[in-house]
Amino acid sequence: MIGCFYILDFSYDVEEGKPVIYIWAIDKEGNRVAVLEKNFRPYFYAILDDSADTNKVAEDIKRLSVSQSPITSVKLEERKYYGNPVKVLRIETVIPAYVRTYRDKVAKVRGVKEVVEADIRFYMRYSIDNDLKPFNWFKAEVEEIQDSKLRVKKVYELKKIIQIYEDKPPELRIMAFDIEVYNKYGSPNPRRDPVIIIGVWTNNGGKQFVMKDDDLEIIREFAKFVLDYDPDIILGYNSNGFDWPYLLERVNSRGIKLDIGRKVNSEPSQGTYGHYSVVGRLNVDLLGFASSIAEVKVKSLDNIADYLGVVKKTERVNLEWYQIPEYWSDPSKRDILLKYNMDDVRSTYLLKDVFLPFGEQLTMITGLPLDQLSMASVGYRVEWLLMREAYKFNEIIPNRVEREYESYKGGLVISPAPGIHEGVYVLDFSSMYPSIMIKYNIGPDTLVKGECEDCWVAPEVGHKFRKSPDGFYKRILQKLVEERKAVKSKIPTEKDEYERRRLDERQRALKVMANAFYGYMGWLGARWYSKEGAEAVTAWGREIISSVAKLVEERGFKVIYGDTDSVFIKGSGNVDSLVNEIMNKFGLEIKIDKIYKKIFFTENKKRYAGITEDGKIDIVGFEAVRGDWCDLAKDLQRRVIEKILTSGVDEAVKLVRDVIMKIRRKEVPIQDLVIWKSLDKSLEEYEVDAPHVNAAKKAMKAGYVIFKGGKIGYVIVKGSGKISERAEPYFMVNDINRIDIDYYIDKQIVPSAMRILEQFGIKESTLKNTSFDILNFFKK
Structure with missing residues (x-):
């Protein structure tokens, strides 16, 4: 019979000495079903030395076979490894767990250069080879069977996959x-x-x-x-x-x-x-x-x-x-x-x-089941997509290896012009790094370390990448970018609200995946790691931003800040014309991302705040400066920024003085004074008695739950001795009179506000002296 099934997940078991893959699914009638694949077998590859005697190596490998899980096949195949043709032996066995056993033995056989693809989970190997992904439909020839061990409406044995397709999903429970x-x-x-x-x-x-x-x-x-x-x-x-x-x-x-x-x-x-x-x-x-x-x-x-x-x-x-x-x-x-x-x-x-609509789209792109995807890092999500594409391109999947940390120069940051600016445009390159990787064919398989007559050469670092044929990364990135454009083009004309939401989540997931490729390439845990590639991307990025900044200045605008893939400019010229000129000259898409009515910068990079034309306030960098600030200090910093942007510096100063007065009058709840810190180690592992460690020890002594990986909230109370010794678990302090008011004013409130206000010439004494005439200060 022919059936259509919507995939939820995969698993496998060994039954009667043979592996069985379970495809957990829903059929067109809404029944929960299991489709069993009984014929797929685990395998891995041995890459051969150039001078190896293929037949002899194959015979030596066959002699490693054991009766518990015999080697059933050793076949010669032509594959590509980092884009280069290689001869490999495809080694198949019966029980998935034995792949690791054979891997170590095969690696010692004379003539074997490297053993690969022995660390891919069995059911994921099956899903890759058959291009089956959760949240997709597939049509197949199946035979209904009985299996009392499964809690599903129907059980089928898979005979043949006919078609894989997308369709409206069933209602999930x-x-x-x-x-x-x-x-x-x-x-x-x-x-x-x-x-x-x-x-x-x-x-x-x-x-x-x-x-x-x-x-x-x-x-x-x-x-x-x-x-x-x-x-x-x-x-x-x-x-x-x-x-x-x-x-x-x-x-x-x-x-x-x-x-x-x-x-x-x-x-x-x-x-x-x-x-x-x-x-x-x-x-x-x-x-x-x-x-x-x-x-x-x-x-x-x-x-x-x-x-x-x-x-x-x-x-x-x-x-x-x-x-x-x-x-x-x-x-x-x-x-x-x-x-x-x-x-x-x-x-x-x-x-x-x-979370689920976006997660479902990431699953459909990467093939990683939703429960695993939710816990997997961005690097692993990218890698599963690469592994699937590698199979389609006949590329061998490299092993994951341990590497020592290697640093390299990042994106260009143009130092900000401190102070308040009005009428600021943010020009943002859309997906700059993926675009650079596509344009210059960057990847570990296109890197040329010797002489090259037809290569792209990265500025500053000098790494060379062949211009053709297209590399592994380029081909996949182009697919992601092209699909995203196609999906985005459908959104404006789509009338069904559900479908419009699905398309929007799809284009967002495609963008996130494409933008993650550069980071993946420089990730030490990556199978397709390339430090040279990552260095080259940032080098070209720096060159582009520098050239754009120069062009902007030539056209009468002023660059007040630049960071990696965006520049902040102001001026009275035609910005739309400038954007078109940049796109034509550099061949990269750039757009006016935001227009700030007012924005201010400190002397520090990656730290600014602005109010857009529609009244939205953006705060970047400030809120993450200190991890040991209480909520009152963090909230005050945000409110100070808002006051500067909406009412001016004098109103921001008044706000801080008002908060200080409230603290002195003890009119703030203890909850707002709690400082939260993570316990990254067990308490006995800490060598220094930091405030949060002391507070955690006091909580444990009182019988409360404290464990590694959790967070502890504490307050600083009056008394003698170091601050760390005066840290108390917040839930053990109920009286505001115990709180060290001076500590919170001097070490929390004033510093959090001064990180902003010092840019405008405000002194600490101005904030603390509540009898100070702020209006006269600004008249001087």
């Missing part, structure tokens, strides 16, 4: 969950501390499982709910870091499995990039996506949901982790804790509308 733990005795211990609440949220709303006598009962109820609802996607927030490992150890310590997969007797297991895999379902930890939001420093669920406008902090219950035991133990407060859990799980569920 999505579930979010969140657990609360009773951890009265310090760091939560799953062998001791029970799970007291498990909240879930689906399109039907919320549901909670609340412990009565034994938490094993609610964990079983939760598992039954998962099996009954049968979600395609399970959402969590830091679920890979806490919820899943806690639940698993909690039940396993009592000899029970958390059986929630689409295969009977399967429980979540930790896989690549630290994610937990649930067989047949996509377990997506949204913290992986949230980690890319640089504007939010403390990436807690409530902060992310608030920042994205999903659930405002003012619209939900907000509790601190240390309050959970108190609210659980007190019957009068328990309902508040239950509401807190529901607000958390509802926030997680609603975040799907922000």
